[in-house]
Amino acid sequence: MATTQSQPAVAATGLRKTFGDHVVLDGVDLTVTPGSVFSLLGANGAGKTTTVKILSTLISADGGTARVGGHDVVREPDAVRAAIGVTGQFSAVDNLLTGEENLLLMADLHHLARGEGRRRAAELLERFDLVEAARKPAITYSGGMRRRLDLAMTLVGSPRVIFLDEPTAGLDPRSRRGMWQIVRELVADGVTIFLTTQYLEEADELADRIAVLDHGRVIAEGTEDELKRRIPGGHVRLRFAEQKALDAARRVLAHAAPDNDALALRVPSDGSVRSLKTLIDQLDRRAIEVDELSVHTPDLDDVFLALTGATNEKVTTR
Known part of the structure; x- marks a missing residue:
């Protein structure tokens, strides 16, 4: 069943997850509209990556339910995986392969025919400005190039929902803004982006809706303007x-x-x-x-600090 405008691209209710005695998620509810950017904003350790892992079927929740692309993550994990792409905090690029070879490997994993896989790889190399570096080993790529290649690999299967977990962590300002432009282009094509970030500026720039996650709970959600108006x-x-x-x-x-x-x-x-x-x-x-x-109006720095009471948490505007 395809994601349509009549149902959420992502819907989670009461997600819970613990590791030993540590409660990571404590009843998280989320709804993401198709063709939008939804940002989960929080400091390190707030539960962002755990949420993405549950929604992308990498780990199971201890409680609650979730549907992605119209499919239940527990009962229909294969259908969820077929509908999504995931770019994690750490690059999935194989350093020993060239950029082109990395993309062709993903095409094989998606069972694309050889000719179709080559066409798809060529399209993505062009789209992500990697043509000149296509036949160079990925280990020679800059940080920004590696992140672009990583996202290109995610797109080989033409997912309609993409989870970007801290996609610009460690990038310089120019590379970060380049990644933002790519995200905007994906959304313009109708793709849904679920973005986790600790960069306040990133959420402000990209997100249609923002949820603030603090110690495993969503403590506020809304558009950036709605959140800013909550703060005196x-x-x-x-x-x-x-x-x-x-x-x-x-x-x-x-x-x-x-x-x-x-x-x-x-x-x-x-x-x-x-x-x-x-x-x-x-x-x-x-x-x-x-x-x-x-x-x-107050900016997202003010919003985050007021809502979480944090003064030393690692959330940045850089």
């Missing part, structure tokens, strides 16, 4: 062309505070369309002219 500190900055307009606005907006910049006010706001409309209506009714309006 958001405001609207109003700048005026003349003192008269500023003074009039201060009389109307009782909770506004003067900004450090000249002729400006800082108005507490969650940044929602409704709150902005209310603010603008208040000013319009009194014909108060605003020269410039800008919305400021």
